[in-house]
Amino acid sequence: MGRLELRVRDLGTQLAFYTDGVGLTPLAEEPGAVTLGLGATPIVRLTEAPDLRPARRGEAGLFHTAVLYDDPAALARVLVGMFQAYPQTYVGTGDHLVSEAFYFTDPEGNGVELYRDRPRDQWTWVGGQVQMDTLHIDPVAFVNRELGGLDPATLPPTVASLGHVHLQVGDVDSARDFYVDALGFDETFAMPGSALFVSAGGYHHHMAMNVWNSRGAGPRSRTLGLGVVDILVPTLDELGRTGERLRHKGFRPDFDGRTLSVLDPWSNEIRLAVG
Numbered sequence: 001m002g003r004l005e006l007r008v009r010d011l012g013t014q015l016a017f018y019t020d021g022v023g024l025t026p027l028a029e030e031p032g033a034v035t036l037g038l039g040a041t042p043i044v045r046l047t048e049a050p051d052l053r054p055a056r057r058g059e060a061g062l063f064h065t066a067v068l069y070d071d072p073a074a075l076a077r078v079l080v081g082m083f084q085a086y087p088q089t090y091v092g093t094g095d096h097l098v099s100e101a102f103y104f105t106d107p108e109g110n111g112v113e114l115y116r117d118r119p120r121d122q123w124t125w126v127g128g129q130v131q132m133d134t135l136h137i138d139p140v141a142f143v144n145r146e147l148g149g150l151d152p153a154t155l156p157p158t159v160a161s162l163g164h165v166h167l168q169v170g171d172v173d174s175a176r177d178f179y180v181d182a183l184g185f186d187e188t189f190a191m192p193g194s195a196l197f198v199s200a201g202g203y204h205h206h207m208a209m210n211v212w213n214s215r216g217a218g219p220r221s222r223t224l225g226l227g228v229v230d231i232l233v234p235t236l237d238e239l240g241r242t243g244e245r246l247r248h249k250g251f252r253p254d255f256d257g258r259t260l261s262v263l264d265p266w267s268n269e270i271r272l273a274v275g
Helices: 011-021 072-085 139-147 172-182 236-248
Strands: 004-008 025-030 033-038 041-048 061-069 090-095 099-105 111-117 160-168 186-191 195-199 207-210 225-233 259-263 269-274
Touching (some): 004 011, 004 061, 011 025, 011 041, 033 160, 072 111, 072 139, 099 139, 172 236, 225 236
Parallel strands (some): 061 111
Antiparallel strands (some): 090 099, 099 111, 186 195, 195 207
16 A cells, blocks of 8 residues: 545644654655655655545445554554543444454544554464454453553654555455456455455555445545555566456556656545555
């Protein structure tokens, strides 16, 4: 995954949440927009769009942005900061067997997952499907276990990336047609008629799509929330093959020589580039 764009109404408030809470740092700034990440890795771009309306709960769009931390102690340190600065945004946890995740909602209602992966040799695959669940995690016990009484300020710098993007869509079959058959992801887990998880390279999921709030939703109008989802591919040849698959399936990608942009069935913009 590259970075995810969020269209926001109040750039200052959102910037404070993602820096003071999530712990990201500004990497690039321009009038009305700032790209945030850690180190040199971009994760989220905040683009000010005060004239747009908020997305409605049942519309297609973003379910959550998921920030992946390389070190569970680094994740625990971020959780301490979140519970101190933004305790009202906490919505729950999930032990997904492949990962441990903590969920928040940013000040404009966008879902945010902060998580760490378990080692791949602890993941279980059955018939090509990775086994996942949603079990409770005690966040206080997690922090105590990972920090072990250490002063968070003494830990090495946090390393994180955009782990996955989870969308809400109108139906799972159309999501499979686009994200698997046309875009080229592998299906890694499915909840029939409910949710689909897809990835590249044997990861548990780089993207997911569900209908839990949005069953039957049609194409989006332009709203606050999800903007462009950037995906990195290894070679220009792979970018060309992706374009061919998309056109063969009836989609209409645009290619400018460097990036390939296409709208999914719900008008979410997906942009691919070599990286």
